[in-house]
Structures are given as C-alpha cells and as structure tokens.
Amino acid sequence: MRRLRRLRPRSLRSRLVLIAALLATGAVLLCQLAGLTVLRGWLTDQVDDRLAHFRPPGRVYGDAGTGKAPQPPRPDDTLPSDYRVYFYDRDGHLLRTSLGSGESPGPRLPARKADLNLTMGRPSTLPAEGGASGSGWRVVAYEGPDRMRAVVALPLDTVDGATTKLLWLSLALGAAVAVGVVVLGNGAVRLGLRPLTRVEHTAQHITGGALELNVPVADPDTEVGRLGLALNTMLDRLRTALHRTETSEARLRHFMADAGHELRTPLTAIQGFAELLLDEPDMAAGRRHEAHALIAHNADRMSRLVDDLFLLAKLGEAPVTHREPVDLLSLAADAIATTAIRHPHRTVTLEPLPAPPGPPGTAGAGEPSGAGTGGELDIVETPGDPHQLAQVLGNLLSNAAVHTPPEAAVRVRVGLTRVTAGGAPGSGRSLPPGTPVCVVEVADDGPGIKPDEAHRVFDRFYRATPHDRSGAPGFRADREPGSGLGLAIAAAIAAAHGGRLELDNRPGEGCAFRLLLPDATAAPEGHADEAHRAPRPT
Helix, strand or coil: CHHHHHHCCCCHHHHHHHHHHHHHHHHHHHHHHHHHHHHHHHHHHHHHHHHHCCCCCHHHHHHHHHCCCCCCCCHHHCCCCCCEEEEECCCCEEEEEEECCCCCCCECCCCEHHHCCCCECCCEEECEHHHCCCCCEEEEEEECCCCCEEEEEEECHHHHHHHHHHHHHHHHHHHHHHHHHHHHHHHHHHHHCHHHHHHHHHHHHHHCCCCCCCCCCCCCCCHHHHHHHHHHHHHHHHHHHHHHHHHHHHHHHHHHHHHHHHHHHHHHHHHHHHHHHHHCCCCCHHHHHHHHHHHHHHHHHHHHHHHHHHHHHHHHHCCCCCCEEEEHHHHHHHHHHHHHHHCCCCCEEEEECCCCCCCCCCCCCCCCCCECHHHCECCCEEEECHHHHHHHHHHHHHHHHHCCCCCCCEEEEEEEEECCCCCCCEEECCCCCCCEEEEEEEEECCCCCCHHHHCCCCCCCCCCCCECCCCCECCCCCCCCCCCCHHHHHHHHHHHCCCEEEEEEECCCEEEEEEEEECCCCCCHHHHHHHHHCCCCC
C-alpha cells in the first residue's frame, strides 16, 4: 500500500494525463473487445451454417457399418477437404473409419455413443484429439439408419486465426493510444493549465510579500478565470484590511503619543508644585495659595482631558441610547448664553438659516424653513440626546471664540433644508442629496483656516497654527487653548446621531461649521410643498 502511494502522481497535470490515458486506453480496448466478440460469433455462425447444410449420404452409413473402405465418391458427392465425418455403429462403438482429409488431429470423441453429450442437429465445440495444441472443432451429430450415428466436424482454425490477429491488433492499438494520449495529453494539459500555473506563480510572489500584485485573468468565463476573479477580490479585501489595520495602528500610536503629551504637561506641573510645597514648608501664605491654585487648575485640566477621551471612546463603541425630541433653537440660545458668560466681549447672534443660492423651488436647492414671517424663528426639532448635542454647540462656539480675534462676530443659524449634491467636506455619515436635515451653523468673520490644514481640523489632538486676522503668525486667543479634542468630539456625536459635521472654509473671510442632523418630522422630497404648508409652532 505504501509503495502504491509513493507511485501515485502528486501533481495535478500528471494525474490528469494518467486518468486521460487510462480512460482512452480502456475505451479503445473495450471497443476492440466488443468487435472481437462480434467477429468471433459471426465466423462461428458461418461454420455452423456450413455444418447445417451438410449431411452424410445414406449409403455411407452402410459402407461404414460393414467395415468396407468407402468407395471413391462421384464428383457431385465430393466432400470439402476440411470436413471430417465419424460414425458410431448400432452397438454404440466409435468406428475408426472416417471421411475427410487432413493431417491435423480431429476432434476428441468418446469411444461409446452413450458418452457423446451432443444434441442432435445442434452444433457444439470440442477440443482437438490427443490434447494437441491448436484450434478446436465445431461438431454436429446426426441420426443414421439402423441406430447408427454420424458426427460431422469442421475445424475452427480460421475463426481462431482471425480473432487472434484482431486481438493483437487491439492490444497494439491500445498501447499506441496510451502512448499518444500520454505524449499529446501532457502537452495539451500543460497548455490548458497555463493560466493556473500563472496563478500559482503570482500567488508565490504574493506570499513572498508582493501584495500589490493581482492574479492574471485571461478569460473570466472559465473556471480558472472565475478563480482568478475570486482571488483578486480576496486580495483587494485583504489589502484594504491591511491598510485599515496599518492606518488604525498609526492613528493609535499617534493618539497615544498625543494623549501622553497632553497628560504629561498638567501632570508635570502638579508634580512640580507639589514638590515645591514639600521642599519649602515655610513658604509664604500667598505663594502657597498660588501653588495650590495652580495644582487645582492643572488637575482640572487633566480631568477634563480624561473625560473627553472617555467620551470619544464611548461614542466610538456604542450608538446613542437616549433619544428624545430636542429643540435645536432653544439649545442654540442656551449655548449662546453660556458663551456670553465665558466671553463677555464677544458678539454672538442667533439668526435664521438663509436660503441657499439657486432658483426657489428647484430640486436640490431646498428652501429653508427656519425663517418665519417677519424674521421670526421656528422651532426646529430632531431626535437625539440633548446633553450631547448641547456639548456639540458649546464646542463649536468655544472654538470660534478662542481661535478668532476678539472683534470677529460669531453668528449661529438654525433652520431646515435638504442636502444638496457636492456639499462641503466634513466628518460623519454621508447623506444622500435631497435628504431633509436640521441645520445648526456656527459662522465667524475670523481669518479662517489655512487650506492645507482644513482637512485635519476634525482629527484628535490637532490644533491649527495660530494666526491673527491679517494672517500673520503669532495670534493667541484670550484664553488658554484646548487640547484639540473639541471638534473631534463634536464630529463623533454628530456621527452617532446619524448626521455629520461640515466645514465651509473661506481663508481670509472666516469659516462656518455646519451641524446636519436627520429631520424625522419632514415629509419625503416629493411632498416638500405639503411640509412647508404645515405651520410649526413659534
């Protein structure tokens, strides 16, 4: 068994060639065997037909019974040279007198008629006399006068010769077919498996590290072509997963480095002032109070940073669980009041959302419904968590107050509209054009954000380069800058509510952060007129 396993071909090409050779050879030999059987049967039927058309003349029985030598037959009674006729007398003994010529031994006949197992008139096959090698005999028995019996025999040498030649021809043809299939089939299989061989070589290169390669696909309608397409799809997904993993790892390392740096600064300050208090126990009361105040300030800063990190982690793991109707207009008014307390010299106004440019009523333009008649503001509601949405508005207003000059005005706009194609870049879920949304926009008249930094404002721990209104570096806000997590938290909360946070940046003229949230109370796009006809409470 082990030897057979060792001899078994291991490559697919060898197995295919061997299977094809065995099948072709077996088919040829089976066809030749069927032909050989038919030919032998047909030749045997010819011999039986000759036996059936020949009967010994009646006078021959008399001559054989008296023991006389047969008289030369007349011309019309001449026997063919291959016939043999044997007689049994009335007592059932085989007579040695026989008719026929030929030097080859005749059929093996029993000495007594009782032992002759032949059916009258039905041909049978008997071996040659004396166990001689050679062809057998086809014999038929006939009843004669005076209880005598005659046995007529014909040799089967012609039948055996023809079948033997055909048998050797079949074996030679089968061997030739096997050799031809092995030689030609090897080339044909090698040519047919060439696409699979290219797939194998490409897979080996990919295994070696060349992940940018793709499996060649010659014909997508074949099995190898479909295999190549499936492998290419798998490779694309693998490359995408690896890229995401590498990007995630890089972002995680950057995030950990930034978080460590941000936490190290207040922690170092706390440690330094604590060591100062321990080293100088006789410190003056004023300096001691100042040290305590600085320790508390840095501890509060570190606590807020940890809270922000915890909030970001929670928003990334689970969606918003608490939802209720939130009035964005009231939320914006409360956020403005809080900002006015923290930044008393900052001008912050609450306005309706203006209509976007374009012909009124056109598809995609979207008429805002935040402005009522006479400049009144309508209630704009959206389902969500009021505390998290209030934090978004607070972060946006704080960002505008900290990163713009004191004289720059800040405008908060609230209203309803529909998403238009080609909107501003931002962070969060992509909303298809025509989707009804609630909008809260925080715009300022500051210097804006540098174009090469605008795409990074939603990254964690990212702070844009400070500059004044004229664009000259060196401007710092009137308060200590944040940790760079405010906009990242706002974008994460917007995404958790099924919306997005967009940035409309105009360098030198200011920028606008636009919060888009789904409007669950709006009618479908085809029923916009009915939605505008239904008045909202003011």
